Amino acid sequence: MDRAAEATDGSLLLDDQLCFALYAASRAVTARYRPLLEELGLTYPQYLVMLVLWEQDSISVRDLGTALQLESSTLSPLLKRLEAGGLLRRERRPDDERSVAIRLTDAGARLQERARTVPLAIGDAMGLTAEQDAMAKQLLRLISSNVADG
Amino acid sequence: MDRAAEATDGSLLLDDQLCFALYAASRAVTARYRPLLEELGLTYPQYLVMLVLWEQDSISVRDLGTALQLESSTLSPLLKRLEAGGLLRRERRPDDERSVAIRLTDAGARLQERARTVPLAIGDAMGLTAEQDAMAKQLLRLISSNVADG
DNA sequence: CCCTAATTAGTTGTGCACGACTTAATAGCA
DNA sequence: TGCTATTAAGTCGTGCACAACTAATTAGGG
Known part of the structure; x- marks a missing residue:
C-alpha cells in the first residue's frame, strides 16, 4: 500500500490525519480572533456566549449549553466571569428554581455594536470564497453530526 | 440584505459562523477519540505527540512545537506527563545544551501497535467519503495557512 | 400525597493552551 | 576575546473543557 492510498486509511502519519487539520485550524482561527476580542474584553468562548x-436574550444555562455544545461545568465559571465584567446577570427562574436565566445588561447589549466588525475581519482573514466557506461549513457540520451519534 | 446573503457576510448569528462549526467539530472529534485513547492511557494532544x-524519534521540543503548532509552555508539562508514564525520555543534547531531545522508550515504541486501529475507527466515525475527507483537509489547511499570515 | 427518579446548576480535579516572563546556553560581531 | 542579542526550554497565571460528583428542585407514578 503506497503513501497516497494510506491517507484515507489507517495511516499514523500526522499530516494524513483530518483530525489534526481540524484541531490546528480551530486553534489558528481562535488565535486570529484573540486580539480583536481582547479589544472587547472577551475571550473566544465568551464571544460565542x-x-x-444577542440572538436570544434570557436563556437558561441548559439551552446555552445545547447551543454551544458545552457542559454546565464549563459555562458556569465562564458566565460568572462575564457577570463580573458587567455584561450579563444570572437570576433563578421564579417558576422553576432549578433553572437560571441569563440576561444581558445594557453594557452587554451595547457591546453588540462594537462586535459587528469582527466576523467580517475574520472572514477576510480566512480568505475563502463564498463557495469554499459554504462547503467548509457543510463538511464540518456533517463531521459533527456523524461523530456525535453513530 | 436577506438572511442567505448575510451568511458569508457580517452576520452575528452563531449558526452562520464558520468559526463555530470549526470549534464544535474539533471538540466533537476529540470527544470521539477520548474513550479509544483512554485505553492507551493517552489524551488527545498526547496522542498527537x-x-x-512514531514518525520521527529523537526530536527537539522546538521541532515538536513546530509540527504541532504548540508552544513550549504547552508541551513541557505534557511531555513531563508522558515521561512520568514511561513512554518517553527527555535528555539535553550534548552538542547544544539549550535543546532537549525527546526519545521514545521501548514502551512508547510498542504503543504504536495498539494505536494502529485508532485512525480507522475515527475515520469510520467521521463517515466521510474519500473525496469529502480530501476536500475537508484541503479547506482546513487553506484556512490555517491564510489565517496564520495575511 | 408521598417518595423516588429525573433535571438543573454548580463544584472539584485534571489537563490543555497561551501570554508573559525566567534561566541557561549559544551565536555572532566589534 | 568579550559582550550583546538570540534561541531553547521551562515556570507561572488565567481561562477553557470535561468527567465525576453534589445540592437543590421538580416531576410523576403508586
Whole structure:
C-alpha cells in the first residue's frame, strides 16, 4: 500500500490525519480572533456566549449549553466571569428554581455594536470564497453530526 | 440584505459562523477519540505527540512545537506527563545544551501497535467519503495557512 | 400525597493552551 | 576575546473543557 492510498486509511502519519487539520485550524482561527476580542474584553468562548445572547436574550444555562455544545461545568465559571465584567446577570427562574436565566445588561447589549466588525475581519482573514466557506461549513457540520451519534 | 446573503457576510448569528462549526467539530472529534485513547492511557494532544514521535524519534521540543503548532509552555508539562508514564525520555543534547531531545522508550515504541486501529475507527466515525475527507483537509489547511499570515 | 427518579446548576480535579516572563546556553560581531 | 542579542526550554497565571460528583428542585407514578 503506497503513501497516497494510506491517507484515507489507517495511516499514523500526522499530516494524513483530518483530525489534526481540524484541531490546528480551530486553534489558528481562535488565535486570529484573540486580539480583536481582547479589544472587547472577551475571550473566544465568551464571544460565542455573547453571540447566542444577542440572538436570544434570557436563556437558561441548559439551552446555552445545547447551543454551544458545552457542559454546565464549563459555562458556569465562564458566565460568572462575564457577570463580573458587567455584561450579563444570572437570576433563578421564579417558576422553576432549578433553572437560571441569563440576561444581558445594557453594557452587554451595547457591546453588540462594537462586535459587528469582527466576523467580517475574520472572514477576510480566512480568505475563502463564498463557495469554499459554504462547503467548509457543510463538511464540518456533517463531521459533527456523524461523530456525535453513530 | 436577506438572511442567505448575510451568511458569508457580517452576520452575528452563531449558526452562520464558520468559526463555530470549526470549534464544535474539533471538540466533537476529540470527544470521539477520548474513550479509544483512554485505553492507551493517552489524551488527545498526547496522542498527537506520539504520532510525531512514531514518525520521527529523537526530536527537539522546538521541532515538536513546530509540527504541532504548540508552544513550549504547552508541551513541557505534557511531555513531563508522558515521561512520568514511561513512554518517553527527555535528555539535553550534548552538542547544544539549550535543546532537549525527546526519545521514545521501548514502551512508547510498542504503543504504536495498539494505536494502529485508532485512525480507522475515527475515520469510520467521521463517515466521510474519500473525496469529502480530501476536500475537508484541503479547506482546513487553506484556512490555517491564510489565517496564520495575511 | 408521598417518595423516588429525573433535571438543573454548580463544584472539584485534571489537563490543555497561551501570554508573559525566567534561566541557561549559544551565536555572532566589534 | 568579550559582550550583546538570540534561541531553547521551562515556570507561572488565567481561562477553557470535561468527567465525576453534589445540592437543590421538580416531576410523576403508586
